[in-house]
Amino acid sequence: MVIVNRVAGLRERKKEQTRQRIAAVASRMFAERGFDAVTVNEIAEAAEVAKATLFDYFPTKESLALQGVGGDDLAGIVARRPAGQTFLEALRAHYRAFAAGQMPEADLDKLLTRVRVIQDSPALQNAASSLLYQQRQALAQILTDEYGPTAAALMAAQIAASLLTLQETHFKRLLDGASAQEAGRVLAQDVELSFDLLEHGLNHAERALTCAHEASTTTPEPSPTICSPERSSTPSKSGTR
């Protein structure tokens, strides 16, 4: 009873170690050869575990590639928002902050290879999008109190779909070779566009698109939402802010 939790037990450590090894080997192999071209037997062999053991740690092959792809906790963001803020304001603020923040080069590289792997495999895309589904349900649950189940479900669906699309186009741009800087700038615009559409509706798309933008009920930072060039795939440098 003297020393209880050195590092939480040898057993736990070994287990964690094994999990890491499997995950690492798997991502490396997926990155090198693509999701479909790698078999779980090969992964198990390379990680020096039995197939049964591998499936002890990861329920499916997909889960090996989606390690840690939880997405943002939409429901949490909404539930924990400061008093007086609407739920859309809270979400907007969150994504605005995200777009503004920079990611360390190395992390971004790792993230991007994973995204590439995912987007190359329909099976993985499905798996990823059904991860999002759970979040949508959670968000709907929270909004139900205020708006009733049907409206809440509709809102949650719209929000989740928007954010997923946002993410998709952002990653696509990065994969197409846009610089992180460039992509970040475009993302910031798109976040505003996205939430403007959500808040004011598709009917007012003109306004959002033509940058009247008197909207933006919550504007903690000026954040001028540069008028989107959008149509030209090579935005003129004039928008360098």
Place this chain on the structure above:
Amino acid sequence: MVIVNRVAGLRERKKEQTRQRIAAVASRMFAERGFDAVTVNEIAEAAEVAKATLFDYFPTKESLALQGVGGDDLAGIVARRPAGQTFLEALRAHYRAFAAGQMPEADLDKLLTRVRVIQDSPALQNAASSLLYQQRQALAQILTDEYGPTAAALMAAQIAASLLTLQETHFKRLLDGASAQEAGRVLAQDVELSFDLLEHGLNHAERALTCAHEASTTTPEPSPTICSPERSSTPSKSGTR
């Protein structure tokens, strides 16, 4: 050369016949025992074809259960809308009409058992939702000309998500035992709610929900959009219209 195309050739007819037989056998078995509890070998055996033949006709087990679940042709509806109508008006009109229309008892029964089968199997739900994905892409494609790729993708995503949710809740109500009449009435309300949200944005949800409803830019029929009770799961009979 005397008789060329009696009914487009014996070959074709037999083929079609085989396809039908497989599909019919499969849906029956799925309905009886559930998607996961039926193996393709059993289906093949029951339909008196070889497994290889079965997979000649249907690429996956899922496709056997999703026969004819194409969903509505969103892109087509928008593309073929009469001049002067906005794309949202066109979609709203379509779904309004759908909600108003009645379905023959027998068809509805068949549809419902299929829906039940689908909703009982995660694998099938995934397959179904990736069917919708293609429609979303098609819709986005059409809207791109007018709004640019990003806004179009966002709009299409919101619309598709809304309509899918609409469908989901409608079916859920039917499966929970609501009468077709009752469900149809609620659906009609929800269609309006859904499009109001899309048109005017979540911020104006209050208006939509509290039934100010000065909106509805296109109103071919008065279609009074009964103020949604929504919160009470047993709508009072007063809304019998």
Place this chain on the structure above:
DNA sequence: CTCGAATGGCAGACCAAGTTCATTTTTAAA
């Protein structure tokens, strides 16, 4: 320190979905 109980890992058999391919049957047309 030792003993017994958990626990982790293992090998291999097994199952179902789907593919491949060589072979046979059926149909269309000369």
Place this chain on the structure above:
DNA sequence: TTTAAAAATGAACTTGGTCTGCCATTCGAG
């Protein structure tokens, strides 16, 4: 009737995933 294309077949094979029984390690208590 002959012949070539198309359809169907069955059997072997691949792959993801499960199950079972066995061995080795770790843990906790005496």
